[in-house]
Amino acid sequence: MKKSLLLFTPLFFAVALTAHAGRKPNILLIVADDLGYGELTSQGFTKEIPTPHIDSIGANGVRFTNGYVSGPYCSPTRAGLLTGRYQERFGHEFNPGIPVVAGEPTGLPLTETTLGQRLKAAGYATGWFGKSHLGTEPPFHPQQRGFDEFYGFLAPGSHSFISVGKGTNAMLRGTEPLKEVPYLTEAFATETCSFMERNRERPWFVYLPFNAVHAPLETLEKYESRFSSIQDPKRRKFAALLSALDDAVGSVLTKVRDLGLEEDTLIYFISDNGGPTESITSSNGPLKGFKAQTSEGGIRVPFAIQWKGKIPAGKTDTRPVIQLDLATTSLAAAGVSIDPAWKLDGVNLLPYLTGENAGNPHDALYWRFGQQLAIRSGDWKLVKSAADGVIDRAEPGKATTRDAKLYNLTEDIGEENDLAAAHPEKVAELAKLWNEWNATLVDPKWTPPGFNPDGGRLKKLKKAASASSKSGPWKSGDLLEVADSPDIAGKGFSLTADLETTEAPQGVIIAQGGHTRGYALHVVGGKLAFSLRSDGELFNVLAAEALPTGRHTVEARISASGEVELKVDAKTVATGKVALVKRRPGEGLNIGNDGKNPVGLYTAPNTFNGKVLKAFLGEP
Structure with missing residues (x-):
C-alpha cells in the first residue's frame, strides 16, 4: 500500500499542476468609498486604526505609492474603472445630475462596454456586490451591464443601513428589494464569499465596491468599542467604519485562501477618490486637497495588487498608475485579446509588475473636472484645483490651462511650491499635452447635482431686506x-x-x-x-x-x-x-x-x- 501511494502521489500532483496552470485567473476588484491616501497603516502615515487585512494585499503583492483615479469623486471614477476609458470621453464627467438634453437618462452610457460584459463573454461568472452610482434606470442595472448576480443599491446614497422597499435607494438582490437589511459592510463580504464558493470550479470576476467609509458614519457598537481611546466622536465612528471594512476585506481574503484559490486569483484594492476630511475625518496624509479636487488629495489613492506566485510580493512601486489600468490588466490576465477599436486608455500592468518592463506605464495621466484640470508627466504636474480657490469643487464650465500651477511632485508631494513662473517651458509643454487630450473629449452629458444645464447654480433667492x-x-x-x-x-x-x-x-x-x-x-x-x-x-x-x-x-x-x-x-x-x-x-x-x-x-x-x-x- 505504501508503495502504491508513493507511485500515485507524483502523478496526482502532476495532474493538479497542469489543471492549476491552465486555469483562467479569478479577478477580485475591491473598491473603498472615500478612503483617503493617508489612512491605511501600510501607507506609513498613521497607526491609529489598524488595517492588517487590507494591508496584506500590498504585503503579498505590489503597493503603488503613486496610484491614481481618473475622477476626484464617486461616479466618474467608477465609470472609468469599469470601462478602462477616461470617462470624459463619453460624457460621464460628474456625478449624475440634471441632463443637458432634457429627458435623457443619466448613467454609465449604454454605448460603453463594461469589464463585466467582456469577462462574461470570456466564460467568467460575474458578480457585483455593493454600491453602483452608475444610473438608477433599468438599462443601467448591473445585470444589464454584464453581471450575472447583483446585491447592492443603485443610487448614490452610501448609508450602512439602506431603506427597505421600492425606489432607487432600495437594497436589492437582483432587481428585488430586500425585506430585511443587514449591516452592509458585512453583508457585501458575506455575499461575495457565497458567490466565490458557488463558482469555485470556474473562473469568476467579483466587483466589490463597498460603501464604507463614505458618510454618514453609521457603524456598530462592536466596532466602535475598539476605539474607546479616540476622544473625537466623529473620528471614533470613522475608525469603527474603517475597522469594519478591514474585517470585511479579511473575510473575503480568507475565503479565497480556504477555497484553495489564492494563487489563481488576481486581487486589486483601491479607493474611488481621496478623503473628504471635514465630513468624515478621512486623512489624505501629506497630500494637498480633498475629494472633488484635482489636487493630489482628491485623486491619489491607496492602490495595491496581489497575485500570489505570479507577481512579486512585498514590493513598493513608485511609478504612476491609474484605475483605468485595472480593466486592461484584467483582460490580459484572462487571455482576452484587446481590440484597438475598444480604445482603452488603461495599460496592462502585468509586465511592469513582473519586472519584464522597467519603464513607466504612462507618459502622462490626465484629469478634467468641470473647470478643474490636471496633467501629470513624470515628476511634473500642471494643475488647476479648487484647493487653490480657482473654482468651487464640481463647478461646471470649460477648463483652461490659463493660470494653472506647476509642481514637482517628487520634491514637493504637498503641492506647496508653485514653479510655474520659474519653469514656463514646462508649463507650455504640459499645457500643450493637456489641450491635445482635451480636444479628444466630449462635453458632459449632465451637470453635477445642484447645477442647471447652463452651468449656473440652481436658482438663488435674492436676499430680502429684512x-x-x-x-x-x-x-x-x-x-x-x-x-x-x-x-x-x-x-x-x-x-x-x-x-x-x-x-x-x-x-x-x-x-x-x-x-x-x-x-x-x-x-x-x-x-x-x-x-x-x-x-x-x-x-x-x-x-x-x-x-x-x-x-x-x-x-x-x-x-x-x-x-x-x-x-x-x-x-x-x-x-x-x-x-x-x-x-x-x-x-x-x-x-x-x-x-x-x-x-x-x-x-x-x-x-x-x-x-x-x-x-x-x-x-x-
Missing part, C-alpha cells in the same frame, strides 16, 4: 446660501408649504443641509415624509396614505423634544420622534429640490414634480 428671508415666504426654485438659511441647531421648528400638482406628487418640497446634518420635507412613493439628519444619523417619519393631486397645504411640526407631527390640510397624517439637529447645517436651503448632498434616501436633486407656491419656516 431677516424675514430666513423664514420665508419661498417658492419653487428658491435657494438660500448657508449664511442666509435658518439656524435650527438644537431647536424645534415648523414647516408649512402650499402645493399644487397635476400628477401623483413626488420629490422634495423643502430641504436644508445634507447627509450629515439637515432635514427635508418631501414626498416619497406618493406619501408625505419628513427626514432629518443629526450627525449623520437618519430619522424618517412617513404618512400612511398617499397625498392626492391638486392643491394642498402640508405641514411638519418638530417640537423642542423632537416630537414630529405631519399634517395635510390641517389633518394629522403621521407622528414620530427624531433627534434635533445639533449644529447648523453646512449646506443651504432649497425649495422644490435638494440641491447637492441629499438629506433623505433619494437621489439629488429629486425635484418636486409640482409647484411649491409658498413655503415658510416658523416656531414649532
Whole structure:
C-alpha cells in the first residue's frame, strides 16, 4: 500500500499542476468609498486604526505609492474603472445630475462596454456586490451591464443601513428589494464569499465596491468599542467604519485562501477618490486637497495588487498608475485579446509588475473636472484645483490651462511650491499635452447635482431686506446660501408649504443641509415624509396614505423634544420622534429640490414634480 501511494502521489500532483496552470485567473476588484491616501497603516502615515487585512494585499503583492483615479469623486471614477476609458470621453464627467438634453437618462452610457460584459463573454461568472452610482434606470442595472448576480443599491446614497422597499435607494438582490437589511459592510463580504464558493470550479470576476467609509458614519457598537481611546466622536465612528471594512476585506481574503484559490486569483484594492476630511475625518496624509479636487488629495489613492506566485510580493512601486489600468490588466490576465477599436486608455500592468518592463506605464495621466484640470508627466504636474480657490469643487464650465500651477511632485508631494513662473517651458509643454487630450473629449452629458444645464447654480433667492428671508415666504426654485438659511441647531421648528400638482406628487418640497446634518420635507412613493439628519444619523417619519393631486397645504411640526407631527390640510397624517439637529447645517436651503448632498434616501436633486407656491419656516 505504501508503495502504491508513493507511485500515485507524483502523478496526482502532476495532474493538479497542469489543471492549476491552465486555469483562467479569478479577478477580485475591491473598491473603498472615500478612503483617503493617508489612512491605511501600510501607507506609513498613521497607526491609529489598524488595517492588517487590507494591508496584506500590498504585503503579498505590489503597493503603488503613486496610484491614481481618473475622477476626484464617486461616479466618474467608477465609470472609468469599469470601462478602462477616461470617462470624459463619453460624457460621464460628474456625478449624475440634471441632463443637458432634457429627458435623457443619466448613467454609465449604454454605448460603453463594461469589464463585466467582456469577462462574461470570456466564460467568467460575474458578480457585483455593493454600491453602483452608475444610473438608477433599468438599462443601467448591473445585470444589464454584464453581471450575472447583483446585491447592492443603485443610487448614490452610501448609508450602512439602506431603506427597505421600492425606489432607487432600495437594497436589492437582483432587481428585488430586500425585506430585511443587514449591516452592509458585512453583508457585501458575506455575499461575495457565497458567490466565490458557488463558482469555485470556474473562473469568476467579483466587483466589490463597498460603501464604507463614505458618510454618514453609521457603524456598530462592536466596532466602535475598539476605539474607546479616540476622544473625537466623529473620528471614533470613522475608525469603527474603517475597522469594519478591514474585517470585511479579511473575510473575503480568507475565503479565497480556504477555497484553495489564492494563487489563481488576481486581487486589486483601491479607493474611488481621496478623503473628504471635514465630513468624515478621512486623512489624505501629506497630500494637498480633498475629494472633488484635482489636487493630489482628491485623486491619489491607496492602490495595491496581489497575485500570489505570479507577481512579486512585498514590493513598493513608485511609478504612476491609474484605475483605468485595472480593466486592461484584467483582460490580459484572462487571455482576452484587446481590440484597438475598444480604445482603452488603461495599460496592462502585468509586465511592469513582473519586472519584464522597467519603464513607466504612462507618459502622462490626465484629469478634467468641470473647470478643474490636471496633467501629470513624470515628476511634473500642471494643475488647476479648487484647493487653490480657482473654482468651487464640481463647478461646471470649460477648463483652461490659463493660470494653472506647476509642481514637482517628487520634491514637493504637498503641492506647496508653485514653479510655474520659474519653469514656463514646462508649463507650455504640459499645457500643450493637456489641450491635445482635451480636444479628444466630449462635453458632459449632465451637470453635477445642484447645477442647471447652463452651468449656473440652481436658482438663488435674492436676499430680502429684512431677516424675514430666513423664514420665508419661498417658492419653487428658491435657494438660500448657508449664511442666509435658518439656524435650527438644537431647536424645534415648523414647516408649512402650499402645493399644487397635476400628477401623483413626488420629490422634495423643502430641504436644508445634507447627509450629515439637515432635514427635508418631501414626498416619497406618493406619501408625505419628513427626514432629518443629526450627525449623520437618519430619522424618517412617513404618512400612511398617499397625498392626492391638486392643491394642498402640508405641514411638519418638530417640537423642542423632537416630537414630529405631519399634517395635510390641517389633518394629522403621521407622528414620530427624531433627534434635533445639533449644529447648523453646512449646506443651504432649497425649495422644490435638494440641491447637492441629499438629506433623505433619494437621489439629488429629486425635484418636486409640482409647484411649491409658498413655503415658510416658523416656531414649532
